[in-house]
Amino acid sequence: xxxxxxxxxxxxxSGVYEIIRRNKDILTKKAGEEIDVKxxxxxxxxxxxxxxxxxxxxxxxxxxxxxxxxxVETMGGIxxxxxxxxxxxxxxxxxxxxxxxxxxxxxDEFFRIAKENNVRYLYEASVGGGIPIIRPLACDxxxxxIVEVSGxxxxxxxxxxxxxxxxxxxxxxxxxxxxxxxxxEKDPTADVDGIDASRKIAILMSLVTGKKFDCSLMHTxxxxxxxxxxxxxxxAIGCTIKLIGCGYTKDxxxxxxxxxxxxxxxxxxxxxxxVFNGVMVTGNMVDSLMFYGRGAGKLPxxxxxxxxxxxxxxxSSYNPYYSWGECDESAVIPYxxxxxxxxxxxxxxxxxxxxxxxxxxxxxxxxxxxxxVTAKMSVKELNCGxxxxxxxxxxxxxxx
Amino acid sequence: xxxxxxxxxxxxxSGVYEIIRRNKDILTKKAGEEIDVKxxxxxxxxxxxxxxxxxxxxxxxxxxxxxxxxxVETMGGIxxxxxxxxxxxxxxxxxxxxxxxxxxxxxDEFFRIAKENNVRYLYEASVGGGIPIIRPLACDxxxxxIVEVSGxxxxxxxxxxxxxxxxxxxxxxxxxxxxxxxxxEKDPTADVDGIDASRKIAILMSLVTGKKFDCSLMHTxxxxxxxxxxxxxxxAIGCTIKLIGCGYTKDxxxxxxxxxxxxxxxxxxxxxxxVFNGVMVTGNMVDSLMFYGRGAGKLPxxxxxxxxxxxxxxxSSYNPYYSWGECDESAVIPYxxxxxxxxxxxxxxxxxxxxxxxxxxxxxxxxxxxxxVTAKMSVKELNCGxxxxxxxxxxxxxxx
Numbered sequence: 001x002x003x004x005x006x007x008x009x010x011x012x013x014s015g016v017y018e019i020i021r022r023n024k025d026i027l028t029k030k031a032g033e034e035i036d037v038k039x040x041x042x043x044x045x046x047x048x049x050x051x052x053x054x055x056x057x058x059x060x061x062x063x064x065x066x067x068x069x070x071x072v073e074t075m076g077g078i079x080x081x082x083x084x085x086x087x088x089x090x091x092x093x094x095x096x097x098x099x100x101x102x103x104x105x106x107x108d109e110f111f112r113i114a115k116e117n118n119v120r121y122l123y124e125a126s127v128g129g130g131i132p133i134i135r136p137l138a139c140d141x142x143x144x145x146i147v148e149v150s151g152x153x154x155x156x157x158x159x160x161x162x163x164x165x166x167x168x169x170x171x172x173x174x175x176x177x178x179x180x181x182x183x184x185e186k187d188p189t190a191d192v193d194g195i196d197a198s199r200k201i202a203i204l205m206s207l208v209t210g211k212k213f214d215c216s217l218m219h220t221x222x223x224x225x226x227x228x229x230x231x232x233x234x235x236a237i238g239c240t241i242k243l244i245g246c247g248y249t250k251d252x253x254x255x256x257x258x259x260x261x262x263x264x265x266x267x268x269x270x271x272x273x274x275v276f277n278g279v280m281v282t283g284n285m286v287d288s289l290m291f292y293g294r295g296a297g298k299l300p301x302x303x304x305x306x307x308x309x310x311x312x313x314x315x316s317s318y319n320p321y322y323s324w325g326e327c328d329e330s331a332v333i334p335y336x337x338x339x340x341x342x343x344x345x346x347x348x349x350x351x352x353x354x355x356x357x358x359x360x361x362x363x364x365x366x367x368x369x370x371x372x373v374t375a376k377m378s379v380k381e382l383n384c385g386x387x388x389x390x391x392x393x394x395x396x397x398x399x400x
Numbered sequence: 401x402x403x404x405x406x407x408x409x410x411x412x413x414s415g416v417y418e419i420i421r422r423n424k425d426i427l428t429k430k431a432g433e434e435i436d437v438k439x440x441x442x443x444x445x446x447x448x449x450x451x452x453x454x455x456x457x458x459x460x461x462x463x464x465x466x467x468x469x470x471x472v473e474t475m476g477g478i479x480x481x482x483x484x485x486x487x488x489x490x491x492x493x494x495x496x497x498x499x500x501x502x503x504x505x506x507x508d509e510f511f512r513i514a515k516e517n518n519v520r521y522l523y524e525a526s527v528g529g530g531i532p533i534i535r536p537l538a539c540d541x542x543x544x545x546i547v548e549v550s551g552x553x554x555x556x557x558x559x560x561x562x563x564x565x566x567x568x569x570x571x572x573x574x575x576x577x578x579x580x581x582x583x584x585e586k587d588p589t590a591d592v593d594g595i596d597a598s599r600k601i602a603i604l605m606s607l608v609t610g611k612k613f614d615c616s617l618m619h620t621x622x623x624x625x626x627x628x629x630x631x632x633x634x635x636a637i638g639c640t641i642k643l644i645g646c647g648y649t650k651d652x653x654x655x656x657x658x659x660x661x662x663x664x665x666x667x668x669x670x671x672x673x674x675v676f677n678g679v680m681v682t683g684n685m686v687d688s689l690m691f692y693g694r695g696a697g698k699l700p701x702x703x704x705x706x707x708x709x710x711x712x713x714x715x716s717s718y719n720p721y722y723s724w725g726e727c728d729e730s731a732v733i734p735y736x737x738x739x740x741x742x743x744x745x746x747x748x749x750x751x752x753x754x755x756x757x758x759x760x761x762x763x764x765x766x767x768x769x770x771x772x773v774t775a776k777m778s779v780k781e782l783n784c785g786x787x788x789x790x791x792x793x794x795x796x797x798x799x800x
Contacts, residue, residue, distance in 0.1 A: 019543050019685050022684075022685075023543060023544065023545060023684070023685065026543075026544070026545050027542075027543065029610075030542040030543075030721065031542075032720070124540065130685075130686035130687070130689065131689060132532075132536045132539075132540030132541070132689070135535065135536070135539055136532045136535070136536065136540075139532075139535055139707065139710075139711060140524065140532030140535050140536075140704070140707050141532070141703070141707065142427075142430040142431075142706075142707050142710045142711075143419050143423060143426075143427065143430075143702075143703045143704075143705075143706030143707045143709075143710060144423065144426070144703055145423060145426050210429075268671060268692055271668060271671040283703065284422075284423070285419050285422075285423065285530075285699045285700065285702065285703040285706075286530035286693065286694065286699070286700045286703040286704075287530065287693065287694050287697075287699075287700055288693060288694075289530065289531060289532070289691070289692065289693035290690070290691075290692035290693065291689070291690075291691060291692075292689065292690040292691075292692065293686065293687065293688060293689035293690065294686065294687050294688075297687075299685045299686070299687075300685065300686045300687055302543075302685065303541070303543045303544055303683065303685040304540070304543075304686070306542075306543030306685075307539065307541065307542050307543045309543075310539075310542045310543060311539060311542075314719075314721070315715075320432070321430065321714070
């Protein structure tokens with residue numbers, strides 16, 4: 001019998017509890033022994049819960065319980081979660097988390113402590129909810145030099161963009177619907193401004209390179225400025241718009257960014273709609289793989305957490321293949337050097353100048369202005385060109 | 401330094417060699433120690449190979465080499481591969497294979513021998529080429545009761561169906577092109593008649609249930625009889641046609657089948673074209689996941705083989721979570737009891753009878769005949785209904 005504790009009985013934490021209760025026999029079979037919840041830490045009142053005796057408000061009840069080997073941290077945020085995780089690992093307990101903010105910010109430190117104490121710190125649920133992506137990168141694709149990871153990592157923004165594309169909704173109206181349905185928070189900043197996605201692509205690129213990719217070094221752009229006219233332009237060039245977390249490695253260096261991108265309709269990511277997530281992984285041997293599923297939600301996310309718990313029951317020793325070390329800023333490729341094709345919107349009077357500066361490109365008429373696709377160039381070259389034509393209404397990167 | 405041997409230097413075997421040479425540093429980092437090829441067994445002449453000294457025609461050179469801990473079997477077929485694999489496992493060597501025929505037919509026996517000798521028998525490359533699907537089922541989705549696995553598991557037939565759908569090719573012409581491009585063998589039976597896919601879905605359902613699913617118990621139907629008119633009907637009801645290996649579990653029982661199915665256009669599997677594969681996994685907690693990528697080809701398949709080799713270098717002890725036991729015929733749901741909706745093609749004079757027997761369903765006019773979609777019913781009920789209306793031109797199962 002393996003006894004675990006849960007910290008934070010919110011959406012995901014209560015999902016973990018539910019899976020352990022509902023799939024008990026399956027878990028016993030898959031883990032090789034029974035898994036039971038011994039304690040749940042939450043500051044709220046759960047005295048009416050059917051297992052009220054499991055709840056405590058005192059962290060010491062968990063950290064000092066010698067019977068508890070594995071702790072699930074699903075409270076989110078940094079402040080308390082950081083202190084708790086550190087104390088638990090130092091006490092020789094393995095920790096499983098869904099807390100992307102914490103993993104992105106402090107994963108490197110926790111892996112070091114986990115190694116010192118020969119325990120594990122696992123975080124499959126922190127990226128892509130129920131979609132397996134951490135273990136495939138750490139194990140399945142291990143024969144490859146991973147050259148690119150890119151994907152739709154935020155369900156809220158994908159839902160909003162779906163409404164804008166499929167129902168011609170405006171951003172504001174789609175956001176309102178998302179909030180009504182509980183897909184978006186009252187303060188939607190973390191989702192719509194790309195912060196949530198930046199944490200997730202930071203985690204993936206940290207795992208790929210073995211060095212922390214600090215979110216503060218990342219170009220991060222959300223979807224607030226996307227308009228109905230952008231949707232029309234996208235359709236005109238056979239694309240859809242998705243918020244993409246994208247990372248690549250080149251000559252031992254790495255870049256990661258979050259920004260809305262134009263995705264060609266024949267790309268598998270273009271077929272990822274609503275709250276679903278999709279992650280493309282490109283290795284130098286396997287070519288491109290895609291992992292698709294529910295990137296959020298109570299039971300899908302909890303499914304990934306419990307999968308990690310089972311992994312630890314099977315083998316609780318520190319495993320270096322899920323870890324990374326400190327950030328190496330000198331290995332980060334500046335966003336200015338990222339090369340891509342771009343869609344640039346301009347005013348009518350700039351049309352002639354575009355041909356002069358960007359060469360012979362087709363200029364498309366939109367509703368209120370004009371747009372064109374550039375050749376492949378760096379962000380720096382793009383900005384330089386845009387300056388020469390006297391500015392642009394907007395620009396958007398093309399995916400591949 | 402971990403020394404391995406390769407049996408069968410064909411497409412996949414030579415790909416394994418190539419990855420070990422080209423990604424040497426990456427492999428050393430990922431496995432924790434260097435991996436090198438010590439011997440290659442192949443009956444053909446490789447005296448002109450740049451490392452000709454590695455080749456042998458004598459199996460005893462491998463099985464009696466105490467330095468070789470891991471052997472890659474990429475020769476295919478049953479006869480020799482069975483004897484070799486058995487002898488190697490009995491000698492305490494782990495074996496990694498891409499040989500779906502052998503895994504489907506004798507996996508249960510090999511897992512038993514591997515357990516007795518505390519070594520591993522891994523087979524990620526046997527299903528879906530480079531796509532991770534075995535490890536996700538064994539590990540990532542372990543918190544779930546897996547209720548369904550279904551997918552496009554054969555690249556050759558998917559290529560043929562793509563040509564038929566996108567270029568209005570006939571089956572014969574598309575097959576010819578596939579053969580010219582090397583996607584289909586001279587004798588295409590194993591691919592086009594669904595035999596290859598049946599081995600793959602048998603492996604997946606054996607892993608899911610823990611009991612061998614014998615291919616001989618499976619309804620297996622290929623794509624030879626699909627015509628341009630079927631393509632037209634499919635489009636008329638908003639579907640595409642894919643060869644689907646499909647397995648599900650219900651009340652501790654299991655069914656698996658291979659047959660062409662009508663896939664609604666909004667299903668992620670409908671977007672899997674050309675030689676790509678896609679596998680959907682549905683768990684009772686995580687809902688549906690899809691895994692997508694190159695289901696065949698030298699380096700993608702070899703990437704999965706080498707991933708398994710790295711896994712064994714990391715941990716060479718027998719692991720029960722990748723294994724299954726003997727077949728239990730009594731737990732197999734007969735194909736007759738499978739329930740689905742079906743598309744049935746009929747002659748004009750049967751139209752009135754259809755309404756009588758199948759109820760009020762819309763009858764669509766095709767080119768030479770008529771068709772309709774049934775309500776959800778069992779195969780048995782379908783056959784009974786078809787008999788009552790005096791036979792049918794053809795019938796096809798709808799996916800979900």
